[in-house]
Amino acid sequence: MTAVVGAQWGDEGKGKITDLLAQEADVVIRYQGGNNAGHTVVNQHGTFKLHLVPSGIFNPNALCIVGPGTVVNLQVLCEELANLERSGIRTDNLRVADRAHLLMPWHVAIDRLDERERGRQKLGTTGQGVGPAYADKVSRHGIQVYEVRDERRFRQRVAHELERQKKVLERFGDAPLDATAVADEVLRAATTLGDRIVDTLPLVERALKTDARILLEGQLGAMRDLDWGIYPYVTSSNPLAGGAAVGAGIPPRYITKVIGVVKAYSTAVGEGPFPTEMAGSEGDALRERANEYGATTGRPRRVGWFDAVAARHAHRLNAFTELAVTKLDVLGAYREIPFCVGYEVDGALTTDMPPTAVLERAVPRYEKLAGWCDPLTGVVDRAHLPDAARAYLMRVEATVGAPIGMVGIGPERSATLL
Numbered sequence: 363m364t365a366v367v368g369a370q371w372g373d374e375g376k377g378k379i380t381d382l383l384a385q386e387a388d389v390v391i392r393y394q395g396g397n398n399a400g401h402t403v404v405n406q407h408g409t410f411k412l413h414l415v416p417s418g419i420f421n422p423n424a425l426c427i428v429g430p431g432t433v434v435n436l437q438v439l440c441e442e443l444a445n446l447e448r449s450g451i452r453t454d455n456l457r458v459a460d461r462a463h464l465l466m467p468w469h470v471a472i473d474r475l476d477e478r479e480r481g482r483q484k485l486g487t488t489g490q491g492v493g494p495a496y497a498d499k500v501s502r503h504g505i506q507v508y509e510v511r512d513e514r515r516f517r518q519r520v521a522h523e524l525e526r527q528k529k530v531l532e533r534f535g536d537a538p539l540d541a542t543a544v545a546d547e548v549l550r551a552a553t554t555l556g557d558r559i560v561d562t563l564p565l566v567e568r569a570l571k572t573d574a575r576i577l578l579e580g581q582l583g584a585m586r587d588l589d590w591g592i593y594p595y596v597t598s599s600n601p602l603a604g605g606a607a608v609g610a611g612i613p614p615r616y617i618t619k620v621i622g623v624v625k626a627y628s629t630a631v632g633e634g635p636f637p638t639e640m641a642g643s644e645g646d647a648l649r650e651r652a653n654e655y656g657a658t659t660g661r662p663r664r665v666g667w668f669d670a671v672a673a674r675h676a677h678r679l680n681a682f683t684e685l686a687v688t689k690l691d692v693l694g695a696y697r698e699i700p701f702c703v704g705y706e707v708d709g710a711l712t713t714d715m716p717p718t719a720v721l722e723r724a725v726p727r728y729e730k731l732a733g734w735c736d737p738l739t740g741v742v743d744r745a746h747l748p749d750a751a752r753a754y755l756m757r758v759e760a761t762v763g764a765p766i767g768m769v770g771i772g773p774e775r776s777a778t779l780l
């Protein structure tokens with residue numbers, strides 16, 4: 363069983379890698395997060411930005427599960443499925459865990475209002491309500507997906523929760539939400555999903571018993587992990603492989619492969635420390651060349667050089683069996699490439715990831731690696747990469763401590779060196 367996990371700030375290209383591996387998978391499970399995700403997939407059907415649906419949806423033979431560890435906006439999920447169906451993609455192989463938590467309209471409102479209240483201390487969330495939905499889950503106010511099955515009780519639950527949330531919305535001067543309208547909207551989406559809402563544990567157990575090939579699809583990356591990321595500039599769940607076991611309902615010992623996805627450079631959307639960030643026109647040029655805009659929010663991504671401290675931090679927490687390096691082609695524009703191998707903090711050099719407030723003042727220590735000035739078009743295996751590109755990859759392996767199994771040199775499935 364393989365987990366595909368982000369090793370940086372998110373947006374590493376997990377969608378592409380999962381789509382590729384899903385061709386050989388029997389079951390694909392999204393184990394955390396919600397529609398804050400934006401997994402870009404380019405394949406023979408077109409270009410897609412998946413928010414909740416696992417990237418395995420393009421393999422009609424794979425069962426795709428939105429796992430119990432996710433928070434699900436049922437209306438958004440239905441829209442996403444309708445879009446896929448319009449492109450001729452079958453979605454009857456999707457299942458939604460009935461133990462997942464519902465992301466409700468008030469969560470979206472509170473996410474935006476909370477960010478507004480934080481002012482200059484804002485987190486830069488995607489505004490999709492993910493944090494407030496997990497907050498309700500943890501404070502034991504959440505509504506689980508299975509609760510839509512009992513309409514009378516569900517309506518009562520919505521009315522009760524809205525009454526509680528009313529005070530929060532009022533404090534921000536927001537108009538109250540109408541309980542009947544909210545419940546109607548969610549119940550309509552639940553009806554559309556019908557018997558695709560299920561207890562996923564028997565499905566997973568059967569898959570394990572029959573040695574089915576299971577792929578676990580993470581959202582975001584280690585630097586945004588609730589426990590090990592740059593708190594508080596993190597998401598509200600655990601993108602780490604450890605989160606996959608709980609979030610998918612898989613006993614941990616079954617996860618045998620963990621693929622860490624890293625971009626050949628770094629990007630981040632949202633606030634928080636980002637030591638190797640490129641300022642000004644240098645950053646703008648890379649952003650434009652690589653089209654680094656958020657798949658969910660359209661926000662320009664912050665861009666920076668490869669940060670081996672961050673990727674090694676991810677490896678220490680995930681024990682990657684291999685790395686998948688994406689977007690190596692983008693670096694083909696540089697004669698010399700700065701590569702961060704450590705941080706200087708208060709006069710000392712470290713390769714350990716310091717806590718957030720210390721990271722804010724960390725100064726990256728760079729090595730200058732030779733560029734290859736080649737767009738890499740037409741390269742079909744790693745041995746035929748220019749020498750400097752191979753040396754760059756070897757430096758990634760040596761500093762992170764994990765071998766590279768895949769290298770992406772373009773957005774399409776085929777532009778991947780295995």
Ligand code: IMP
Pocket residue numbers: 371372373398399400485486487488489490491492493581582586595596597598630631632633658
């Ligand atoms: P939230 O998950 O929307 O609460 O946002 C928390 C942080 O994670 C913010 O910095 C977001 O920009 C970031 N984030 C959330 N989802 C993604 C994603 O899919 N890609 C990249 N960053 C994300």
